Amino acid sequence: MVIVRYDPSWPLRFAVERARLQGALGRSALAIEHVGSTAVPGLSSRPILDIAIALPGLATAAEAVARLQGIGYERDPLGDLEDRFLMRREDGPTRAFHAALTAFGTRSWRRMLWFRDRLRADRALARDYEELKQRLVAQLPDPQAYAAAKEGFIRQLLEGEGTAEPAAGG
Secondary structure (H helix, E strand, O other), X not given: OOOEOOOOOHHHHHHHHHHHHHHHHHHHOOEEEEXXXXXXXXXXXXXXXXXXXXXXXXXXXXXXXXHHHOOOOEEOHHHOXXXXXXXXXXXXXXXXXXXXXXXXXXXXXXXXHHHHHHHHHOHHHHHHHHHHHHHHHHHOOOHHHHHHHHHHHHHHHHHHOOOOOOOOOO
């Protein structure tokens, strides 16, 4: 694992991938958003673009998974949550994209957008998060341990806002 400086091509890469995803999912994708650190201008990150896909309901997830598998995505059950299914796609020898499938308005959907928007709005917070990620990647070579340690920062931020869950609408 490695943290790299912000790459200004990330938004363009997202736009291209978003079009691929929309083509595969059609109207079953209510929204497709660039989330995670690569969606925050200036923020260093692992060079994996995180994408949140809102479906009409979790009942449509199996069909969406099959469609994404048809364009090269693989299931990643280790990243699943109760209301989210994680997929990934590699580009050459490296993982390039994570796609989180969830129903529009779920806790996962709101959290992903809220956290992205919070980092975009608060440069000091983004720097703190960046420093944490750099420390963690040096200490925790296991991707699951790294992700779990970052989750603590996110949870603490949510609790500091006076809620364990962001308000609807991001």
